[in-house]
Amino acid sequence: MIDLRTLREDPDRLRASQRARGEDDSIVDSLLALDASHRSALSSFESLRAEQKSMGKSVSRSSGAEKDALLSRAKELATQVKAAEAEAEALAGRLSAAAAAVPNLVEEAAPHGGEDDYVVLEEVGAKPSFDFEPRDHLELGERLGAIDTERGAKVSGARFFFLTGVGARLQLGMLNLAMQQAVEAGFTPMIPPVLVKPDAMRGTGFQVEHDKEIYHLPEDDLYLVGTSEVPLAAYHADEILDAAALPLRYAGWSSCFRREAGSYGKDTRGIIRVHQFDKVEMFSFCRPEDAAEEHRRLLAWEQEMLAKVELPYRVIDVAAGDLGTSAARKFDCEAWIPSQGRYREVTSTSNCTEFQARRLSVRHRGEDGKTRPVATLNGTLATTRWIVAILENHQRADGSVVVPAALRPHVGLDVLEPVKK
């Protein structure tokens, strides 16, 4: 949710942001108009209501003929109050619906444009050179007895899989390593619910009514989360946080669920794009003025993890049009995937500024004693997709895969050996 007060004071800022995203900036004018009529309706309701209350007191003090006269006037007033209230409420509803549809203000430094207008900030690590034809992650995974997509499809359908044997050990080890790093950095480890109420979903910035990406359980009106960002963001909903305790940093470990509607035919092989995967996610509540700095810290922690698993990658500054509803700025790390000869997203960190906090009502008390929204940020510390990059980048000619040194204590193996040739 954008701040209506900021909108009134500086509408050009939202116009510029909308243009950077490649979206309609005329909503600014309709929002301003709606806001003005809502405020005038509200103030006329409030003065009518004040009159009604004081008249009610006169009624209780009077008696006889005077009381009857007052009563009939009071009745008249009551209908006016009711009408004025209904009017104000209707406008409030329209206003909040309109405001809720507006995406976050983008950070000025974010690249303008769409999906392909990202800016590469950094390339890290050398791409591996093989003196043999590298296998893709699925072939490797099958030979290692690590990934079983056939039975995944048999049991649950397309885009489902089993991690088996060393595959399961690899994922557990990797996620444990991520958790350990997070704890050492001062994060509170969390295992959140993965089914959430509509308010948690909406508060985090998802449009549950239109979003085809989200699994919904209509019987219970619960949503399966696509990331633990959702329950972690909502964790402090309706709370006023102690400013001295900020930043509050949480590391959530959860399964994530995505319908992948509209991605038919994309990444159908292997486990790059699946309906269910696991992820360790960093989440931070901080003061708005510290958010940009915190964002860089989250990125640095992601890079620390990528270094531990020894993957070549690049960092991109995602363009405004590709930010999603909540983010003001987003950095993705993309690991090199040898079988595809290109980089694929393995982490994503977003600065959502006060956008989610305003929707979820997560506040802190400022220097002046007044409550203000906090800023929220999130970032990936490890996820199932990393297995793709790890297997492919660390493979050897015989189909075995070297486990990166930092992972070995957590996986319990130095090398993953093929179980079938």
Place this chain on the structure above:
RNA sequence: GGUGGAGUCGCCUAGUGGCCGAGGGCGCACGCCUCGAAAGCGUGUGUAGGGCAACCUACCGUGGGUUCAAAUCCCACCUCCACCGCCA
């Protein structure tokens, strides 16, 4: 799923139609007292919207309703507690 009980200002609690946005206690903040502290005394202490301000309005689990007027009456729902049933 069934039956019974309960949800009020950080916590506990008073409040059964107007004098209640709401009293008391605890906690907290500030002041007095003290060498310092405790005790004691005094003052203050929710959130949000609007107004330059005095101030106004909304909120007593949520949503509806009755009434000139609702924390208070009615209806539905939610949550919590207890017991029963069912499942693991």
